[in-house]
Amino acid sequence: MSEESKIPPYFYFNTKYCDWFQMLNNEQAGAVIKYICSYVKQAELPTIEDQAAAMLIEFIKTDIDHSFRKYHAQCENGKKGGAPKGNKNAAKKKATEEPPINELFGDIAYRIADVIFWNAQKEDFAISEYLSKSQIASIAACYHILDVDDISDIFDGTMKEFIINKSARQFCNELKQYAAAEFEEGDETFTETFARTKQAADKLLKMSLDEIKHFYSKCDLALEATDISETQIKEHYDFTEEEIKQILSARRQQNNPKTTQNNQI
Known part of the structure; x- marks a missing residue:
């Protein structure tokens, strides 16, 4: 068995999942757990029809994939000898090189809710008539990077006014350019962060807009x-x-x- 196919002995169950599981009934929660067990054991994956269960699975799979990559990297480093035990400088260097634990979905989920529902609803804007799901994901990624809930402090007027008066494509392009200009590079470049964030949003937007709205309304009423x-x-x-x-x-x-x-x- 290659290192890449070797199954780690454990993975972490993040506390951020607890609130999401509270939104599922026992049947949905059981389906998620059984799917994840098959996923980590590299067995045949069951079919998941329920959209809420499927969305939570995507969240958990992202974290599992990250932890497994980290595990395999550590195994590979161990074969090369690694750093001597007790070498604090080497341990510190390794910690800075590893990517941070991915907690993106929780943030991007609320950015999408902001973009699709609350701001659009406030503006009486039928967003699905003007924006594709890919464009919504792009906007949500920029909102996440800029840490904003709307663009009133960035552009004159609202998103609705900008898109109707100009175009959705121009809005997405200018917002992305602004986000790139404001971005402070760290472990990742803007291109890497934007691509990773948009990919997470794209996964979430596989659900229909009505299904996402229904799910987030339920979460909002329960938690906020x-x-x-x-x-x-x-x-x-x-x-x-x-x-x-x-x-x-x-x-x-x-x-x-x-x-x-x-x-x-």
Whole structure:
């Protein structure tokens, strides 16, 4: 078995997954776990029809791929001898050369939500009629790099006004040029960071816009918009009874983490 095909003995389950799992029912969560087990064992992958489960799988696979690459690199370095144990300078140099742990999906997911729904909704802008999914991913990547929620501080007017008065292509090009000019290079160049971020956004946008909107509305109500009551959720949102139970359960666990821990013991 080659080093690249060697299966590492473990991988980390990041705490950022917990909130996402709270949004799934038991059947969906079980499907995710079974898929991931097959993925890490390099076995035949089951078919996943459920879109929410498929999206969480993409998140986890990204982190698994990163940790496995790191593992194989360490194995390769070990064959070459590596640095002597206790050599702190060598360990420090190695730490700076390794890419940071990829926690991109959590950020890019909310950038997409900002681009597609909240800002577009605020502007009464039918974004899917003017922008392709690739363009939405490009905009979200630039928002992520610039750490902004809208472009009012960058361009005169709104995204809607810019695109209608000029074009979506010109908006994407100018936004990318601005992001490149503001970018401060570190471990990666702008081209590398933009490509990696846009690729993550592209994966997320494999879901339909309606499915993404529904999923993020559920997450928002569970984790952020806790001031909206159960009655208001039932009146104003298109959720099933099971989804409403998931939202309320996630809220309780967010507000009472110690109680949740005690219940699990």
